[in-house]
Amino acid sequence: MKYSNLFGKTIKQTKKDITAVSHKLLHQGGFIRENVAGRYFMLPLGMRVRQKIINVIREEMNNSGALEMLAPTLHPLELWKETNRTNETGFELTTVTDRRGAEFALGGTAEEMFVDLVRNFKLSYKDLPFNIYQFSTKFRDELRARYGLLRTREFTMKDAYSFDADEESFKKVYALMAETYTKIFEKMGLKTYIVAADNGYIGGEYCHEFVVEHEIGESRFFVSEDGNYCAHEDIAKFKREEINTREKEKPFEVFDQPQWVQTMEDNQKHYKLPASRFLKNVVYKNRTTGEIIIAVTRGDLEVNKSKLEHVLNLVGQLEDATEEDLHKLGTKTGYVHSWGHKAKYIGDLSLTTVKNFIGGQKEDTTDSRNVNYGRDFKCEMLADIALAKAGYLTENGKSKFVEKLGIEVGNVFQLGYHYTKKMHDATFIDKNGKEVPYYMGCYGIGIERTMAAIAEIYNDEKGIVWPEIVSPFKVHLLVIGLEDESVKKRAEEVYKKLLESGVEVLYDDREDVTAGEKFADADLIGCPYRVVVSKKTGDKVEVKRRGENKVALHNLTDLEQIVQRQMI
RNA sequence: CGGGGCAUGGCGCAGUUGGCUAGCGCGCAUGGUUUGGGACCAUGAGGUCAGAGGUUCAAGUCCUCUUGCCCCGACCA
Numbered sequence: 001m002k003y004s005n006l007f008g009k010t011i012k013q014t015k016k017d018i019t020a021v022s023h024k025l026l027h028q029g030g031f032i033r034e035n036v037a038g039r040y041f042m043l044p045l046g047m048r049v050r051q052k053i054i055n056v057i058r059e060e061m062n063n064s065g066a067l068e069m070l071a072p073t074l075h076p077l078e079l080w081k082e083t084n085r086t087n088e089t090g091f092e093l094t095t096v097t098d099r100r101g102a103e104f105a106l107g108g109t110a111e112e113m114f115v116d117l118v119r120n121f122k123l124s125y126k127d128l129p130f131n132i133y134q135f136s137t138k139f140r141d142e143l144r145a146r147y148g149l150l151r152t153r154e155f156t157m158k159d160a161y162s163f164d165a166d167e168e169s170f171k172k173v174y175a176l177m178a179e180t181y182t183k184i185f186e187k188m189g190l191k192t193y194i195v196a197a198d199n200g201y202i203g204g205e206y207c208h209e210f211v212v213e214h215e216i217g218e219s220r221f222f223v224s225e226d227g228n229y230c231a232h233e234d235i236a237k238f239k240r241e242e243i244n245t246r247e248k249e250k251p252f253e254v255f256d257q258p259q260w261v262q263t264m265e266d267n268q269k270h271y272k273l274p275a276s277r278f279l280k281n282v283v284y285k286n287r288t289t290g291e292i293i294i295a296v297t298r299g300d301l302e303v304n305k306s307k308l309e310h311v312l313n314l315v316g317q318l319e320d321a322t323e324e325d326l327h328k329l330g331t332k333t334g335y336v337h338s339w340g341h342k343a344k345y346i347g348d349l350s351l352t353t354v355k356n357f358i359g360g361q362k363e364d365t366t367d368s369r370n371v372n373y374g375r376d377f378k379c380e381m382l383a384d385i386a387l388a389k390a391g392y393l394t395e396n397g398k399s400k401f402v403e404k405l406g407i408e409v410g411n412v413f414q415l416g417y418h419y420t421k422k423m424h425d426a427t428f429i430d431k432n433g434k435e436v437p438y439y440m441g442c443y444g445i446g447i448e449r450t451m452a453a454i455a456e457i458y459n460d461e462k463g464i465v466w467p468e469i470v471s472p473f474k475v476h477l478l479v480i481g482l483e484d485e486s487v488k489k490r491a492e493e494v495y496k497k498l499l500e501s502g503v504e505v506l507y508d509d510r511e512d513v514t515a516g517e518k519f520a521d522a523d524l525i526g527c528p529y530r531v532v533v534s535k536k537t538g539d540k541v542e543v544k545r546r547g548e549n550k551v552a553l554h555n556l557t558d559l560e561q562i563v564q565r566q567m568i
Numbered sequence: 569c570g571g572g573g574c575a576u577g578g579c580g581c582a583g584u585u586g587g588c589u590a591g592c593g594c595g596c597a598u599g600g601u602u603u604g605g606g607a608c609c610a611u612g613a614g615g616u617c618a619g620a621g622g623u624u625c626a627a628g629u630c631c632u633c634u635u636g637c638c639c640c641g642a643c644c645a
Contacts (some may be wrong), residue, residue: 012594012606013580017573017638037637143569146638264644282644295643302644319569320643333645362645387643480604516605523605534604542604 022455023148038145038153048472074104106139133160149452189467197232211406234306236388283321298350339377347379464526
């Protein structure tokens with residue numbers, strides 16, 4: 001393609017408040033343009049990258065035996081009602097109504113649609129298993145879109161849905177998908193961690209995120225030093241160390257405490273004891289029912305809301321209690337009791353690792369001490385509801401957690417019977433002629449986010465350095481000194497030759513642009529090979545790899561060979 | 569959803585305690601000089617200062633509301 005025909009422009013300056021490197025460079029290089037918050041135009045250059053990414057994914061998905069298809073964008077709302085996902089928060093549906101009054105949801109994910117399609121076929125066990133997928137626009141009403149393409153409200157997703165006869169058969173598909181994903185991301189130059197995570201509003205019992213480690217990422221996860229464990233913070237299981245379990249239980253008492261002792265720091269200062277010796281209470285409210293839930297933990301630990309929701313089977317339902325809610329309980333911030341309020345008490349596993357807790361019944365000038373779990377108070381249940389942190393021990397106590405941040409570019413979910421049992425007739429006929437629900441999984445990759453992740457990792461101060469397989473063009477050909485007829489002729493010849501041998505080339509043929517500007521654009525756009533034709537190059541061409549400094553003169557056949565060689 | 573910030577030609581920004589004809593850089597157009605790292609000169613086009621209401625002799629500037637965007641947080645009681 002000739003640069004003079006390209007729509008879209010590189011620019012020198014971007015807004016100060018663009019913070020993500022990928023956002024800045026993709027905007028500056030003329031790959032994307034924002035429409036409104038979280039919704040982007042894919043410009044021709046960006047479109048080419050997007051297409052390359054799709055090609056890689058498609059090829060590997062097809063290799064895995066999955067079949068591409070396409071579902072409608074508007075999903076009948078009844079389907080979402082069938083699984084009760086219309087009521088779940090954490091996943092705000094955008095709905096539209098047509099002129100007949102029929103209601104539709106703009107799909108943010110398509111489990112119901114695929115189940116609906118499949119159930120209408122009335123399949124037999126002989127038709128199983130299969131894995132069907134699509135590339136389609138997804139709509140998510142994010143509270144806060146940010147970082148350019150990293151978190152948008154409208155994006156392309158590859159979503160696949162597998163249907164199996166049973167768990168055993170499913171597990172093979174799940175493993176195959178994980179393997180396929182690793183291959184896909186590796187091909188694009190992304191090293192991914194496979195992070196065990198929470199299924200959240202998608203449902204099912206387990207899932208894994210594919211995460212590219214990067215500081216800008218919003219996924220916080222932990223890897224054990226021995227490399228045997230890798231889990232998202234929302235599910236990371238860690239060992240609660242015994243604090244003082246050998247100590248003898250002393251008699252419970254309420255005693256005087258200076259009024260200035262209010263916070264956990266005050267406690268530690270006043271008693272000269274570590275935070276782990278105190279009780280901590282965190283109050284939540286069920287969004288829909290208004291029920292108050294009090295999470296009780298050891299003072300040095302924090303409550304993880306996702307874990308708590310999971311334990312209570314209330315995914316996306318909890319919100320922080322307000323001061324008003326506390327008032328209704330007859331208390332206020334800092335004065336919540338570990339027992340006795342009209343609320344559901346859930347305790348963390350750590351409550352049994354300490355003898356003679358301090359706290360739990362704070363009033364203005366008193367509190368309680370020598371509080372022992374089981375003897376002096378009891379929660380409705382003890383569960384893993386505490387937030388993991390760097391340095392904590394793995395469950396077996398053998399290794400320590402290292403904290404990492406990353407960009408979640410893909411995920412694989414075990415869905416099991418989550419949808420097929422909620423939706424009627426989502427069954428096939430087994431060998432015995434019985435109707436049996438499908439055992440499902442689903443698998444997603446965010447295309448634009450993957451694009452941003454690549455740009456986030458492969459760049460330098462001058463621009464993006466695209467991995468060859470996703471680069472918009474393989475060669476960025478630029479000509480300097482176009483007014484010289486022989487140079488111009490030579491450049492045209494090189495361009496034609498490259499095209500003829502099937503090389504994708506962006507030919508900067510602009511006449512009134514200085515050399516410096518052409519170089520700057522080539523760096524910014526970031527194609528892997530920069531080829532220069534000028535007076536200096538004579539019957540050769542100058543070749544430079546983006547990201548490297550050395551330049552070399554080659555003749556055309558050499559160049560073709562260099563470029564044809566697949567570099568990954 | 570809470571807190572903070574911003575909104576001025578296409579883009580990036582300046583505009584003082586309200587004051588006269590709203591500026592600068594980039595980009596764009598035209599002409600010229602240039603041509604191996606965003607070069608230079610000249611000329612020109614382009615603005616209901618986000619929207620609505622208000623205060624005032626006078627509003628880009630002060631007040632109120634609305635909308636949009638950006639940043640931080642959304643859990644430690």
